[in-house]
Amino acid sequence: MxxxxxxxxxxxxxxxxxxxxxxxxxxxxxxxxxxxxxxxxxxxxxxxxxxxxxxxxxxxxxxxxxxxxxxxxxxxxxxxxxxxxxxxxxxxxxxxxxxxxxxxxxxxxxxxxxxxxxxxxxxxxxxxxxxxxxxCAAVTALSASGVPAGTAHAQGFVFAGFLPSKGRERLTALQAWIAQAQAAQHNLVIYEAPHRMADLARQLADLPPLTLTLARELSKQFEHLHTLPSHDLAAWLAEDAQRLRGEFALVLHPSPVRAATADAGDLDEATRHTLTVLLDEGLPVKQAVALAARLSGAPRNALYSAALALRQA
Missing domain, CATH: 3.40.1010.10 (Tetrapyrrole methylase, N-terminal domain)
Incomplete structure (x- = not known):
């Protein structure tokens, strides 16, 4: 009627x-x-x-x-x-x-x-x-995502919308948005189309781990919300073809900032990989270290030592 x-x-x-x-x-x-x-x-x-x-x-x-x-x-x-x-x-x-x-x-x-x-x-x-x-899908997803323990600003968020469609531009934008949100200890909200979700999952697997809340088909009959580690997204999507259907809003929660007490040997594998990727992209050591620090929360002195070692290698 x-x-x-x-x-x-x-x-x-x-x-x-x-x-x-x-x-x-x-x-x-x-x-x-x-x-x-x-x-x-x-x-x-x-x-x-x-x-x-x-x-x-x-x-x-x-x-x-x-x-x-x-x-x-x-x-x-x-x-x-x-x-x-x-x-x-x-x-x-x-x-x-x-x-x-x-x-x-x-x-x-x-x-x-x-x-x-x-x-x-x-x-x-x-x-x-x-x-x-x-x-608004961003606000709707945020309202149901919560905030992991240890993060500072429960209400703050950074809105990225849709990322670029091309792989390299997409990765660069994703890294920059995560760095911005991580530096402020805010949530990052991304929109994504279903046909690009698998690519996004692969790129997230190559970045430092974060907690991710995925909201699919918000307000519709098959609405689904799920929180998981960002490195597990690809495997979770592969478990059921239905999980790739519909429009997505994703909330990436910031990792708590760690104390700057580590040396180069204390960097985890994901952080080392991120630093390697940034250096391979041709970034100067200082810029690569700064970006890696924002992305991972790792101490700059440890990242700088690792960057120098990678450059020498």
């Missing part, structure tokens, strides 16, 4: 949301469900019902969503390939007095989805932007 067929729902939405002002000449950034359509908020539904047009990532997906909500609105495709060309047209419509909503296929626009360029252009034009909070 379409939501608009329920007089009770329409009355509730109007009672809760109708007293707020919904100005014209305004872009409304509206979060949509990441899976379960029941996660649409009454305010999102009410706001979408007032729009003159809706800028969306995929008109087919958005038409299905709106139909299930009992809404029928003109749709404008705004995706990664045409956002720059469509933005001036949408800004002109806003300047003419329309209300326009920006939505993505799932979740919050501008968060690893189109929308950020449009928002920036609307702001530059001196027009108003009203964001509506809602579903």
């Amino acid at each position: 379409a939501l608009s067929s329920s007089n009770e729902l329409a009355a509730a939405a109007h009672a809760l949301c109708g007293q707020q002002h919904y100005p014209t000449h305004c872009l409304y950034v509206v979060a949509t469900p990441i899976g379960n359509r029941g996660d649409i908020s009454l305010r999102a539904w009410y706001t979408l019902s007032l729009m003159d047009a809706i800028a969306c990532e995929d008109t087919r997906n958005s038409a299905n969503l709106l139909q299930s909500l009992g809404l029928h609105k003109p749709l404008v495709a705004v995706h990664e390939h045409n956002e720059h060309s469509q933005t001036p047209l949408l800004v002109a419509r806003l300047q003419a007095g329309e209300r326009i909503a920006c939505i993505s296929d799932a979740g919050t626009p501008g968060i690893s989805d189109p929308g950020a360029h449009l928002v920036a252009a609307v702001r530059a034009a001196g027009l108003r932007i009203i964001p509506l909070p809602g579903a």
Whole structure:
């Protein structure tokens, strides 16, 4: 049954949301469900019902969503390939007095989805932007991941979104993001498509071990959350082909920083391997040591001694 067929729902939405002002000449950034359509908020539904047009990532997906909500609105495709060309047209419509909503296929626009360029252009034009909070895979995964004992900042996180698709660029980005999160003792949140999960698992196996929380198909029927050592991810995925289906949000928890009391002989195998990889990439010793220290938490004096030995070898 379409939501608009329920007089009770329409009355509730109007009672809760109708007293707020919904100005014209305004872009409304509206979060949509990441899976379960029941996660649409009454305010999102009410706001979408007032729009003159809706800028969306995929008109087919958005038409299905709106139909299930009992809404029928003109749709404008705004995706990664045409956002720059469509933005001036949408800004002109806003300047003419329309209300326009920006939505993505799932979740919050501008968060690893189109929308950020449009928002920036609307702001530059001196027009108003009203964001509506809602579903976000990163926050949803974090809320169920917890924080391993010994880490300092339970609430902090670094959001990387989708990593580059190419292997070498991907590894470099992964190392840099982990280093940033580890230095701050924050969680690192990554999005990943199913066809790249096996590659990600192999790359994580070559880096110092971390605790990983994997969230798959969030809010959907086959939602699955699992926490495991990052070095075990490849084996865990290989146990069941179903585990490679769906969209993934991954939370990499920081390792507690160790005291700087070790010498070169105290470095574990994973840390030595990381240092070797960095040196083989052509990084200067000082830069390789600094990055390896951030990634592993190992003392710099031990890493420096090991780096010199590796260079001599």
